[in-house]
Amino acid sequence: MPEIAEITRIVHYINKYLAGKGIKNVVAKEDPIVFKDTTSSAFVKAMLGKRVVEAKQQGKYFWIEMDSPPHPVMHFGMTGWITFSKAPEAHYRADMAEEDDNKEEIEWPPRFMKFVFEMEDEGNNVAFTDARRLGRVRLIDVPAEQIRKVSPLKENGPDPVVDGLDEGWFRRVLDTRKKPIKALLLDQGFISGVGNWVGDEILYHARIHPEQYSNTLSDAQQKQLYESTMYVCKTACELLGDSSKFPEDWLFKHRWGKGKKGNVLPNGEKIDFVKVGGRTSAYVKTRQKATGGTAVKGKAGGNDDDSGEEKKTGKKRKAIKEEDDEDERDETPVKKGKRGRKPKIEDGEAKTPAKRGRKKAVKVEGSESEQEEEEESEVEVKKSSRKGKGKVKEEMVVNGKGGADTSTGTGTPSGRRSSRPKK
Structure with missing residues (x-):
């Protein structure tokens, strides 16, 4: 998932290529989730001519201030991004930038497009x-200086780079909250922008x-935690999230490798992995020893012999076989449903089989839990009534009017599929 540094990168390129320029045309794909x-038609009408x-x-939210309200406020979710026709290097993945060196090979609009300016x-x-429709695009109809005072931004904590963090306040929060420290760092109501890899x-x-x-x-x-938070966030943002330039x-440089010897x-x-607050965390047990109480039952403070393995009814938790980090998930995953069935992929987007009678609670808007619980529960599930039938067509909205259905190959050609990130 794009985190504080990757959002800084996008903001940099938007200001470089869009600031001071007018929007002469807007195309949007009808999508009630994103x-x-x-709606997409309302979005087109609001942005056209601005x-x-x-x-x-x-933190993880960004917005484009227009010359008059409303203003688009966006969140990428797990697989969202903004692609620039004039700057393929704007992508935070080095492998993507290398692929896009030849601009003539870029097809437009890109695949999984939701809107184009x-x-x-x-x-x-x-x-x-x-790709996975977990991002969000909102229109906030207030003066630009009021954007952070309304939802979803008002529920978020300070941005370490944009706002800075007061050390006294930071330490008081630590004293008053009994929560695994990784889970607290991921709480967007505490600090905005810290995601899984930044927290690790x-x-x-x-x-x-x-x-x-x-x-x-x-x-x-x-x-030390305060200083490390400021150091990591500032350094990553100064480098615009370009991992090839990280120290x-x-x-980060070593956590992604997979092989017979594992991650070292x-x-x-x-490098070991442990699930904290529902998220897989990478850590080095020889350096990161628990010196106080932990969320692991049966582990005494200071004894880290079993770090990374929870104990349940006297048995060690099963070893983590696959990295659960959202940054490692494919943009179009194929997950098995009940009885080994795989989800269908319609119009280039993954459709996950529905689970009957089960809904996840949605917590406070703008928090990390909202972005994980809400995003997974809201993903629209569409099934065909018969094999080979029931294909869903997605209409385009162009300048507020219905247009061609790009999913069927007519109208504007779609771009190529993004490759899986290489870490």
């Missing part, structure tokens, strides 16, 4: 894409076990 509290002032961010300068187009990187540099309770950290650990001593640091230290 377009939150609005002029872009600048882009800004708060065609700017007044010829050939300058941008597209919001989302912070704890790695702070030498703190991801399962240790936040209120058991010593004064020295609190100070060599970062955990250059010195041979093993």
Whole structure:
């Protein structure tokens, strides 16, 4: 999932290529899930003819300030991104940038497009894409200076880079919350923008076990955690999320490798994985020892012999066979449903089999839980009544009018599929 650094990258490129320019044409795909509290036709009508002032961010959210309300506020979810026709290098994946060096090979609009802005300068187009439809596009009808004071942004905590973090406030929160520290870092109501890999990187540099309770950290650990949070977030944002430029001593450089020897640091230290707060965390047990209470039953403070393995009824938790981190999931996953069935892929988008009678609770808007629970529960499920029949057609909205159905191969040609990220 794009986190604070990747959003900084997008904001940078929006300001570079769109700021000060007018939108001469808007194309949007009808999608009641991605377009939150609005519709694609309303979005087209609201954006057509507007002029872009600048882009800004708060953690994982970003918005484009227009010359008049409403303003689009966006969140990428797990697989969302913005593609620039004039800047393929804007993608945060190095492998994607290399593939797109030859701009003549880029097909437009890109696959999984949700909306496209065609700017007044010829050939300058941008597209919001989302393979799994977990991103959100909203229209906020308030003056630009009020955007952060309304939902979904008002529920979020401070952005470490944009707002900075007061160390005294930061440490008081740690003292008053009894929560595994990794789970607290992921809470967007505490700090905006920290996702899975950023949280792991912070704890790695702070030498703190991801399962240790936040209120058991010593004064020295609190100070180190604060400094590591600021260091990792600022460094990653200054580098615009370009992982090829991250320092060599970062955990990020070594956590993704898979092989017979598993994930290891250059010195041979093993990288282990443990699920904290429903998310898979990477950590190095030889460096990140629990010095206080943890969320693992039966583990005494300071004894980290079984780090990364929860104990249930006297038995160790089964070893994690696959990295559960959302950053490693394919953009169009194929997951087995009941009785080994695989979800259908209609119009280039994954459709997951529905589960009868089960719904996940949606928590506070704008929080990490909202983006995981709501996103998974809201994914639209469409089934064909008969094999080979019932194919869903998705209509395009062009300048507020219905247009060609690109899913059937007519109208504007779709682009190529994105490859799986290489970490």
